[in-house]
Amino acid sequence: xxxxxxxxxxxxxxxxxxxxxxxxxxxxxxxxxxxxxxxxxxxxxxxxxxxxxxxxxxxxxxxxxxxxxxxxxxxxxxxxxxxxxxxxxxxxxxxxxxxxxxxxxxxxxxxxxxxxxxxxxxxxxxxxxxxxxxxxxxxxxxxxxxxxxxxxxxxxxxxxxxxxxxxxxxxxxxxxxxxxxxxxxxxxxxxxxxxxxxxxxxxxxxxxxxxxxxxxxxxxxxxxx
Amino acid sequence: xxxxxxxxxxxxxxxxxxxxxxxxxxxxxxxxxxxxxxxxxxxxxxxxxxxxxxxxxxxxxxxxxxxxxxxxxxxxxxxxxxxxxxxxxxxxxxxxxxxxxxxxxxxxxxxxxxxxxxxxxxxxxxxxxxxxxxxxxxxxxxxxxxxxxxxxxxxxxxxxxxxxxxxxxxxxxxxxxxxxxxxxxxxxxxxxxxxxxxxxxxxxxxxxxxxxxxxxxxxxxxxxx
DNA sequence: CAAGCTATCAAGCGATCTATTGAATGACAA
DNA sequence: TTGTCATTCAATAGATCGCTTGATAGCTTG
Numbered sequence: 001x002x003x004x005x006x007x008x009x010x011x012x013x014x015x016x017x018x019x020x021x022x023x024x025x026x027x028x029x030x031x032x033x034x035x036x037x038x039x040x041x042x043x044x045x046x047x048x049x050x051x052x053x054x055x056x057x058x059x060x061x062x063x064x065x066x067x068x069x070x071x072x073x074x075x076x077x078x079x080x081x082x083x084x085x086x087x088x089x090x091x092x093x094x095x096x097x098x099x100x101x102x103x104x105x106x107x108x109x110x111x112x113x114x115x116x117x118x119x120x121x122x123x124x125x126x127x128x129x130x131x132x133x134x135x136x137x138x139x140x141x142x143x144x145x146x147x148x149x150x151x152x153x154x155x156x157x158x159x160x161x162x163x164x165x166x167x168x169x170x171x172x173x174x175x176x177x178x179x180x181x182x183x184x185x186x187x188x189x190x191x192x193x194x195x196x197x198x199x200x201x202x203x204x205x206x207x208x209x210x211x212x213x214x215x216x217x218x219x220x221x222x223x224x225x
Numbered sequence: 226x227x228x229x230x231x232x233x234x235x236x237x238x239x240x241x242x243x244x245x246x247x248x249x250x251x252x253x254x255x256x257x258x259x260x261x262x263x264x265x266x267x268x269x270x271x272x273x274x275x276x277x278x279x280x281x282x283x284x285x286x287x288x289x290x291x292x293x294x295x296x297x298x299x300x301x302x303x304x305x306x307x308x309x310x311x312x313x314x315x316x317x318x319x320x321x322x323x324x325x326x327x328x329x330x331x332x333x334x335x336x337x338x339x340x341x342x343x344x345x346x347x348x349x350x351x352x353x354x355x356x357x358x359x360x361x362x363x364x365x366x367x368x369x370x371x372x373x374x375x376x377x378x379x380x381x382x383x384x385x386x387x388x389x390x391x392x393x394x395x396x397x398x399x400x401x402x403x404x405x406x407x408x409x410x411x412x413x414x415x416x417x418x419x420x421x422x423x424x425x426x427x428x429x430x431x432x433x434x435x436x437x438x439x440x441x442x443x444x445x446x447x448x449x450x
Numbered sequence: 451c452a453a454g455c456t457a458t459c460a461a462g463c464g465a466t467c468t469a470t471t472g473a474a475t476g477a478c479a480a
Numbered sequence: 481t482t483g484t485c486a487t488t489c490a491a492t493a494g495a496t497c498g499c500t501t502g503a504t505a506g507c508t509t510g
Contacts, residue, residue: 009250011406012251016247016249019246020248025238025241026498028240040456040457057499067325077458086321093244096243100243101242265487267487278470278489299486300486454507455509456505456507458505460502464497465498469493471492473489474487479483480484
């Protein structure tokens with residue numbers, strides 16, 4: 001057979017750089033945090049419970065793999081996910097893991113606690129249209145500020161009990177958070193039920209919604225560029 | 226803030242198992258080979274120029290990550306890509322690498338040689354419909370046997386010169402191979418030009434075509450299941 | 451310009467990964 | 481049963497990775 005492989009290895013080696021980015025739980029956690037909102041190294045270090053130096057090192061791997069962008073902001077360096085393509089890839093890996101590895105699903109179930117009533121995108125839109133429900137974002141306020149579903153109101157999980165009065169008693173509350181494997185919305189629905197308030201959970205988090213909903217506008221952007 | 230992270234790590238750790246599968250050039254090469262056709266350990270070891278034991282070890286990582294399936298075939302063990310989801314993920318990672326890392330693209334260009342005329346899916350269908358072109362698959366015969374574009378004829382690259390007579394001189398030849406980063410089709414077009422035959426290259430390989438083309442039937446399958 | 455803070459760099463140690471070697475398992479055929 | 485061959489298991493050295501510590505560079509404020 002004709003020999004056609006002088007540096008085929010180089011090709012796979014280059015792709016493996018990106019693969020390595022996904023090979024560490026720490027980096028995946030950082031990526032997950034960044035898929036909610038841009039953050040500084042310090043914030044990420046604190047959120048992930050690692051030293052600043054170590055966090056910085058992992059962020060550099062992710063940067064080398066093209067998964068995140070880096071930007072000086074005064075005295076800080078702010079990292080963000082590299083774009084919708086990178087976000088899509090991360091979500092695809094996560095979903096593939098869940099689909100193909102049973103372990104992931106078991107780990108998720110242990111972590112999320114008892115099942116709560118869940119509705120999907122179409123059902124949410126229908127209920128909002130009929131004025132039957134109100135939508136709340138139970139993530140931390142900074143993440144809401146960095147991007148949220150149109151029409152949602154920010155009630156971080158740790159403020160939920162004190163702010164129950166803000167929620168009209170006659171309408172169902174739909175809660176969403178970081179994604180299908182984030183426990184915030186599950187927990188919020190359980191607490192609302194405990195307080196006697198009708199509630200359910202949206203099966204998408206902000207990143208999933210963003211990719212799905214802004215697909216048209218984004219592809220238009222890409223086309224223009 | 227309410228503490229909600231007893232074993233959140235377990236979740237990322239489980240996802241990282243799949244990530245690790247993509248962290249080694251050797252595993253990526255095996256995955257690439259398997260995305261063309263199922264193969265035994267021995268065949269894979271020979272194709273990738275590694276020892277049998279080493280190849281087997283890497284295949285087990287891929288299996289643990291849920292990326293490949295394993296099946297006894299008499300005295301052999303035949304590995305195959307785990308399904309369209311796994312194939313989709315591999316292609317997504319590869320394409321994302323190419324899009325985001327400049328290095329990959331440079332490595333690819335070095336490897337592929339001078340540019341050749343390339344047409345896309347729609348153009349191929351149009352030309353085939355008008356009877357202007359014939360489509361050839363220049364991959365090894367086993368890969369053609371494991372799956373090929375409907376209507377293509379198998380002419381492995383190393384048999385091309387001897388079989389020029391089979392090609393009608395009045396029709397353009399369109400060649401395809403393993404994918405956009407495989408050199409076979411590029412080389413085939415150059416050789417056909419050298420022999421005075423009009424030729425061009427399809428911008429998709431068999432895996433891409435398969436995912437795109439069989440999408441409808443496959444989602445129907447999934448829905449039925 | 452000096453102080454104070456954030457992020458990165460550099461070096462080092464332990465843990466993990468990779469490829470090799472040789473032995474063990476499992477299927478087939480005589 | 482015995483021999484043979486493909487594959488896997490087990491053990492090992494060498495390389496790489498991951499986290500820590502201490503030093504350095506960059507920006508901002510006084």
